[in-house]
Each structure stands twice: as structure tokens, then as C-alpha cells.
Amino acid sequence: MRVCLLGFLMFALPLQAQETPQVLGYGVRSCEHYNDVFEGWENGQAEQIAEYLHYRDWLTGLVTGLSLATATDVLKGVEVKGAMRRIQVYCDEHPTDDFFTATMDLIRILSGLK
Template sequence: MNDGLKPGTNVLAASLALVLLALPAGWAGAGTEGATTVPALWGYGVKPCSAFLATAPVDAMSTPIADEDYRRYREWLAGLVTGLNLATGRDVLRDAELDAAMLRIRTICKDHPEDDFFNASLRLVRSLGQLSGK
């Protein structure tokens, strides 16, 4: 069954979903005995919550005047959400706007300063009941 997607899209989407779900669930220690390399991770998602909090506006009213780094985090989140939406076949933000998600991630980062932006983003998606995991 092809739901209007190009051939191979479902395979790509499923692969993306598996990777995204496996990484935050403890990939570093699972099945890596003897492994000496760590997979390369790229983009603003790997930056610590402290770096995100340094750029995040204090409230929704300040979002339109946010600096360039904050907009890069927002675009990174847009890509993650788009990939997850394609991989899962549903809206992982449950009709929430990206700006609202960014404000929630700000709160998550304050509560979990040890997280990086990627894991804080997944905490939000999981809290909305759209992904299983920790």
C-alpha cells in the first residue's frame, strides 16, 4: 500500500524511527562491549541544555526577537519532528506549534540540566504519549 509516498520512503521512515528510539534508551552501554568508536552525532541536538537555555527567550512574548542560535534550535526541532511524524505516521506534537514545544523544552531543560537538546526534545514527545521509552 502506497499512501502517496515515494517508493522507499516507508523503509527510510522505519529506519529513522528505529535509530531515534534506540539512541536515548541507553545505546552507549548496550551491545557495545569491545567497541572503540562512538557514532557521530551532528547538529544542535547534541548541544547541552545549558547552551539552549542561554539562548532561549524567557517567555513566549520574547520569541519573535530571539537570537539566531535560538532559531537554529527551532529549525533543528522542526527537522526532528518532521522525521518522527514521517516515521510514526502521526503528529508527535499533537497539534502543538513549534514555539509552544520550544517553551516546553525550555522547562524540561531546566528540570533536567544533564540532558542535551535531543533528549529534552524526546522527553517532550514522550510526555505527549507519542513515543515509548524511558
């Protein structure tokens, strides 16, 4: 199982080097945008709550796909709310990165590959 995940993660790394992005949806949004959304979500701002839910849905779709493809729980039992918070911490430290990169950083940490 770990070999499958490692193979996928190694394949996913070069996506940033390609001219045509392979990541779609909220994954291409900036960490800076996610930080703004996260702050608005915490403060109960209706528009930001809706945006936060879009990010959460994107994350759950990616995690579900990866988990099914690798036959393993890529979040290693971490709840989605905790994953969203950890991604926010990453984004705080790397505001110019995108949401996909922040998500993959978390998955790599949880899988022991980082």
C-alpha cells in the same frame, strides 16, 4: 501508528549508551546552552535570536522526520513555539542533559509513553 512510534522511541533510548553519538547538530548541545539562548531570545539579543532559530530548525527537522516515519503528528498539535518553551522548562530542570534528550522527553509525554 502508536506501535511504530513506541518502537522508534525504544530504539532511540539506547543512543546515549553508544560510544559514537548518532545525534548530530544542535541535538548534542547542552540544555545549559539552550537555556542561555532561550533567555537571550526572550530579551531580544540578536545573536541569541539567531541561535534560537537554529535550535528551532533542528527541532522542526527532527519532528518532521519522526512524523513522516511514524505517520503520526509526534507533537500532537502542539505548536513549535510551545514545544520550544516546554523543552526550555525541561532544560531548566536538567541543565546537564542535551537538547535531543529534552526533545525526546516532550515527544514521549505527548505520545503517552511517559
